[in-house]
Amino acid sequence: MTKTIFITGAGSGLGRGAAIGLAKKGHRVIAATELTSQKTELLHEANDQKLDIEVIKVDITNPLDLEQIEKYDFDVFVANAAINERGPLGEMPMDRFRKLFEVNVFATLETAQIAAQKMVEKGSGKIIFMSSISGIVASPYNGAYAATKHAIEAIAHTMKLELQGFGVKVATINPGAFKTGFNDRAAEELWKWYDEVKNFTRKEDIKKAEEGLKNQFDPEDLIAKMVEIIPADQHKFRTAYPQQSEQQMKQEEQKWWEMDM
Numbered sequence: 001m002t003k004t005i006f007i008t009g010a011g012s013g014l015g016r017g018a019a020i021g022l023a024k025k026g027h028r029v030i031a032a033t034e035l036t037s038q039k040t041e042l043l044h045e046a047n048d049q050k051l052d053i054e055v056i057k058v059d060i061t062n063p064l065d066l067e068q069i070e071k072y073d074f075d076v077f078v079a080n081a082a083i084n085e086r087g088p089l090g091e092m093p094m095d096r097f098r099k100l101f102e103v104n105v106f107a108t109l110e111t112a113q114i115a116a117q118k119m120v121e122k123g124s125g126k127i128i129f130m131s132s133i134s135g136i137v138a139s140p141y142n143g144a145y146a147a148t149k150h151a152i153e154a155i156a157h158t159m160k161l162e163l164q165g166f167g168v169k170v171a172t173i174n175p176g177a178f179k180t181g182f183n184d185r186a187a188e189e190l191w192k193w194y195d196e197v198k199n200f201t202r203k204e205d206i207k208k209a210e211e212g213l214k215n216q217f218d219p220e221d222l223i224a225k226m227v228e229i230i231p232a233d234q235h236k237f238r239t240a241y242p243q244q245s246e247q248q249m250k251q252e253e254q255k256w257w258e259m260d261m
Contacts, residue, residue: 003231006030006074008060008111009081011038013180014130017223018078018230023051027231030072032058034081060107069114076230077115079108080130082148084186086210088201089143093193097144104148109155116159119168126169128230129156133176133240136249141209145186160237172238173229176245179216187213217242 005022009015011033019031023046031046031053033039039057046053058065060081082104085096112127119125134142135149153172160170177183187210196203225241240246 001231001233002026002028003075004028004030004073005076005078005230006032006069006072006115007078007080008032008058008108009034009130010055011035011042013182014175014178014219014223014226015078015080016042017219018080018226019053020045020049020051021223021227022230023053024049025227025231027052029053030074031055032060032069032081034059060111061103066110066114069111070118073118074115074125076126076128077112077119078128078130078230079112079115081108081111082130084145084182085189086141086186087144087190087194088141088199088206091194091199091201092144096189096193100144100148101151104145105151105155108152112155112159116163116168120163120166123167125167126171127159127163129170129172131156131172131174131238133174133245133249135172135174137252139209141190141206170237171229171235173226174238174240174245174249175222176240176242176248177213177216178219178222180219183213183216 005027007015007019007029010019010031019029023029029052031042033042033055036057039055042053042055046055056068058068060066083100085100087096112129115125115127129152131152132149134146135153138146156170156172163170190206222241225239229235229239240249
């Protein structure tokens with residue numbers, strides 16, 4: 001059945017790919033981009049491919065932009081907008097840490113609240129939070145982002161319990177590391193403030209951890225999974241992808257129950 005789907009953070013990466021993929025499947029897509037330039041680019045592509053995508057500019061940290069969400073009726077709301085930045089938690093500047101929480105947690109919850117209120121009124125709908133493998137798995141120098149996604153996991157779990165009596169479903173999608181440029185840009189941000197003389201974290205340890213970014217997955221595979229899951233009427237609460245990331249998440253959760261200090 002054709003759905004109307006609202007996606008935040010649709011100006012690039014997985015959000016953009018999912019918006020286009022869902023429209024190709026016949027769904028009506030409302031694609032919210034952070035920047036006007038992203039809106040223009042996506043509009044051109046949608047027009048070229050004759051896709052039913054309405055593109056609007058929504059910076060989720062901007063109260064005036066958030067008002068745009070309230071104007072739309074939709075069956076599925078995908079809270080996808082997020083930012084990322086790497087760095088050791090013991091030394092990361094707090095303004096950068098706070099910025100990640102402002103976007104990935106506070107503003108994301110605010111968009112979900114708007115969606116929830118609209119869906120409760122009509123007694124149906126689905127909210128999908130784009131979480132991450134980092135919502136379960138912690139790794140060195142990715143702590144700030146992981147902290148925001150751990151928070152999203154708690155938000156999604158709680159909202160599922162609170163909204164199910166109103167006919168509103170809640171779920172998460174938890175990608176592993178996909179090569180969209182999102183993770184690479186996050187790694188680059190660290191070097192804007194890191195000083196090998198002033199900071200105690202060793203540069204070689206950070207560089208070694210970044211080697212893992214060389215083996216990221218093909219985003220087209222995850223986009224196909226998103227296009228399948230987002231409009232579906234029934235699926236698991238958590239969709240982790242690919243399979244090896246799901247296994248890693250399950251093993252990580254078990255490990256912490258058995259680990260000593």
